[in-house]
Amino acid sequence: MADTKVRQQKVEVDPHREPIVVVDDLHIVYRVYGAGGKGNAASAFSRVIRRQRRPSMTEVHAIKGLSFVAYRGEAVGIIGTNGSGKSTLLKAIAGLLPPHRGGVYTDGQPSLLGVNAALMKDLTGERNIVLGCLAMGMSPAETRSRYGQIVDFAGLQDDFIQYPMRTYSSGMGARLRFAIAAAKTHDVLLIDEALATGDARFRRKSKARIDELRTDAGAVFLVAHQLDTVKEMCDRVIWIEKGRMHMDGDPDEVIAAYNEAIDK
Ligand SMILES: Nc1ncnc2c1ncn2[C@@H]1O[C@H](COP(=O)(O)OP(=O)(O)OP(=O)(O)O)[C@@H](O)[C@H]1O
Secondary structure (H helix, E strand, O other), X not given: OOOOOOOOOOOOOOOOOOEEEEEEEEEXXXXXXXXXXXXXXXXXXXXHHOOOOOOOOEXXXXXXXXXXXXXXXXXXXXXXXXXXXXXXXXXXXXXXOOOOEEEEEEOOOEEEEEOOOOOOOOOEHHHHHHHHHHHOOOXXXXXXXXXXXXXXXXXXXXXXXXXXXXXXXXXXXXXXXXXXXXXXXXXXXXXXXXXXXOOHHHHHHHHHHHHHHHHXXXXXXXXXXXXXXXXXXXXXXXXXXXXXXXXXXXXXXXXXXXXXXXXX
């Protein structure tokens, strides 16, 4: 595996290992409509008077030719400065964003677990557990048998599990999301900042569970701003900058280089 700086290299698969995710010259472009206009009533009115169209569409080229392969059993951390494309990459691996060019190939079903993962704020934690499990493809019987384990793992104080999720703190919501997603074995588990809000004890539990999932599952990807979390949980780190691969390799080496670069 490459452990040195690489830029827009073509994807190469190690024939002795089992590839789980192949990202091949991936480009992701967001289309932003109406960018450039002020977007207030006065500017809209003036456009009507002058018979102008809406301001044109702008493109944001968020991922610019990324290529890499993740193999069975790997836990890959994704780091980079704000806006470098980390969340976009996870969404693309999850199949939520269509590639503009290139492609993402996964062996099995990817599941994106993020702080924005869709749980229903007006429903109780209990209802969200049931819906979340069914949405992940568990049977009603399996859901019932896992319910207690999910509640225990989330470890919410008092009877919060019976309260609507809008009453939860962000950390409590993140714990429940993680607990639901971690109840199932995933082919490809994608975690976006989900652990950043957990306290130290929950992080330890999460790490242990991720280690278990790694042995059963294909690959785990983790985006986190807390580099200690990445170092603790991952055995490989990919550093992307401005949508391009900057470095790929051993967590200690990549994080040291990253820290040096951002301290400059
Ligand atoms: N829905 C969107 N529409 C248009 N541009 C977007 C959208 N989402 C992200 N972008 C742009 O794509 C680029 C990459 O964003 P992304 O959220 O993937 O970065 P990130 O590395 O996860 O950032 P952060 O560390 O701040 O969470 C940025 O320039 C951002 O402005």
